[in-house]
Amino acid sequence: MRFLFFTGGWTRGGMETAFLSLMKGLAARGHQPTAIVSGWNDGEVPRQLDEAGIPHHEVPLGRFYIRKPLFTWHTVRHMPAARRQLRAIAADVRPDWVISPDVQTLLLSASILRTRRALFLQSGPERLMRHGLAGRFVDRHLDRVLCCSRFIADCARLTPVDAQKLAIVPNGVPLPAERPFVDRQPVRLGIVGRIVEQKQHGILLAACALLQRRLPGAFRLDIVGTQEGAFAAELDSRIAALGLGEIVRWTGFLADRDRLYGDLDILVAPAIDEPFGLTVPEAGSYGLPVVAARSGAFPELIEDERTGLLFEPGDASGLAHALERLVGDTALRRRLGEAARAHVGARFTIEEMTERFLLATSS
Numbered sequence: 535m536r537f538l539f540f541t542g543g544w545t546r547g548g549m550e551t552a553f554l555s556l557m558k559g560l561a562a563r564g565h566q567p568t569a570i571v572s573g574w575n576d577g578e579v580p581r582q583l584d585e586a587g588i589p590h591h592e593v594p595l596g597r598f599y600i601r602k603p604l605f606t607w608h609t610v611r612h613m614p615a616a617r618r619q620l621r622a623i624a625a626d627v628r629p630d631w632v633i634s635p636d637v638q639t640l641l642l643s644a645s646i647l648r649t650r651r652a653l654f655l656q657s658g659p660e661r662l663m664r665h666g667l668a669g670r671f672v673d674r675h676l677d678r679v680l681c682c683s684r685f686i687a688d689c690a691r692l693t694p695v696d697a698q699k700l701a702i703v704p705n706g707v708p709l710p711a712e713r714p715f716v717d718r719q720p721v722r723l724g725i726v727g728r729i730v731e732q733k734q735h736g737i738l739l740a741a742c743a744l745l746q747r748r749l750p751g752a753f754r755l756d757i758v759g760t761q762e763g764a765f766a767a768e769l770d771s772r773i774a775a776l777g778l779g780e781i782v783r784w785t786g787f788l789a790d791r792d793r794l795y796g797d798l799d800i801l802v803a804p805a806i807d808e809p810f811g812l813t814v815p816e817a818g819s820y821g822l823p824v825v826a827a828r829s830g831a832f833p834e835l836i837e838d839e840r841t842g843l844l845f846e847p848g849d850a851s852g853l854a855h856a857l858e859r860l861v862g863d864t865a866l867r868r869r870l871g872e873a874a875r876a877h878v879g880a881r882f883t884i885e886e887m888t889e890r891f892l893l894a895t896s897s
Contacts, residue, residue: 535895536566538629538647540595540639543571543579546789547728548812549635549656550579552682552705552887557588559706559888568627570595570620573612578789593619597638613642620646631895633680637662637672644675652678652895654703657809658689669694680894682810683831701894704834706887707815709879710792715821715868716799720751720781721861724798726758726813727805729766734804734827736772740850741804743776745857753861755782758794795820799867800860806847808832815882818842818874823867825856835882841874 537560541553557567571579573594583590595616596609624647632647634640637660640651653676662668673695680703681687687702723742727733735757742755757769761784773782788794795801801817801824808830815835817824824842826832836842843860845852860867 535630536627537568537895538623538627538632539567539569540632540634540636540643541569541571541579541590542635543569544575546578546582548705548810551812552656552810553633553635553654554579554582554586554588555706555708555884556887556891557583558586559884560891561586561588563888563892565892566627568623568629570623572596573616574608591619591623593623595620595639595642597636617646636660641672641675650677650895651675652680654680654682655686655690655809656682656705658686658807659693659695663690663693663695666694673699678894680891683834685807685831685834686809701890703887703890703894704882705810705812705815706882706884707812707819707878709819709875709883712875713796713821715871717864718799721753721867722756722797722799723753723802723857723861724756724758724794724800725802725804726794726817729757729759729761729763729769731765732805732807734806734848735769737804737848737850737853738802739769739772739776739778739782741853741857742778742781744851744854745861746778746781748854748858749861753781753857756785756798757782758785758788760787791816791820795822798822800825800857802853802857803827803832804845804847804853805832806830811835814842815878818871818878818882821871821875823860823870823874825853825860837873837877840870841877842870 543550560567569583569588569590571590571592573592593616594612599605629649631650633652633654635654635656663672679699680701682705687700691697725738801822803826806829810831814824826836827847828844829847838844843856845856
């Protein structure tokens with residue numbers, strides 16, 4: 535089959551990474567994926583598509599924003615050229631399916647790309663899906679709604695979109711070569727992702743302050759993400775106030791997954807209402823245990839006490855207790871990490887994601 539993916543792609547994030555993995559999986563199975571990348575991008579996603587041998591086109595098809603009039607103006611200004619470009623791509627590719635992570639893109643291209651359309655939700659349903667007439671209008675333009683987790687599927691069931699169109703397609707990650715277990719001292723904790731309040735860095739810092747009193751000098755924390763904006767500055771102030779300056783390190787964004795996870799012993803994921811959390815199976819694939827909030831999709835990715843540990847969302851004391859167990863018990867850290875790798879290899883590979891996607895789009 536021929537698939538045309540709208541991949542976003544103004545920069546590389548979890549959604550772009552998941553879509554790239556899926557397109558690689560489809561190509562390996564003999565299908566023909568083609569990507570449409572945002573005309574406004576930093577070059578990283580097109581570079582990765584080139585490396586993977588995935589055909590792609592950069593199209594300035596934007597979105598309409600209520601609070602960002604300049605972005606909306608750019609969308610309107612470039613719309614005629616974008617539509618002409620899409621017509622040429624459609625005539626050349628002749629896709630069997632168009633796949634998009636957002637409703638606006640599907641609706642803006644619906645009159646041009648007259649084929650089956652799937653919305654692949656990598657986050658919660660947009661406002662257009664959630665309410666009355668708008669939700670029913672969206673439903674008429676969708677053939678399938680693919681959801682990256684049961685958590686997102688449950689959110690989608692609360693919209694007017696026909697529940698019969700829903701299918702769960704969990705994201706997949708590559709399974710790297712197995713690496714030997716390293717018993718490092720101090721133990722290295724890491725939190726990976728965007729520096730935003732939803733990721734709950736503050737809860738982790740509070741837990742680290744508690745842990746430092748119980749196990750002084752036994753651990754370090756890497757914050758992996760871009761240190762920009764007001765929230766990052768707030769975190770810096772909190773690190774200083776809690777006396778954590780000697781044990782916390784900002785690494786910036788790290789694209790090299792081997793280096794990123796090779797430098798860690800435990801991944802911490804305290805985020806609330808995470809739609810999937812690609813870093814959790816990524817860490818598991820490297821044999822790392824994960825401590826995560828019992829929220830969003832994390833309970834689907836982690837088997838508590840077997841492949842990782844779960845704590846109640848927002849509970850710094852509960853997080854500190856879970857981390858204390860792992861930091862202080864090498865055997866537990868090793869056992870959970872080995873089980874996490876086996877779990878990812880059985881359920882969250884690119885091959886498994888591709889198979890579920892093909893089942894969902896074959897009916």
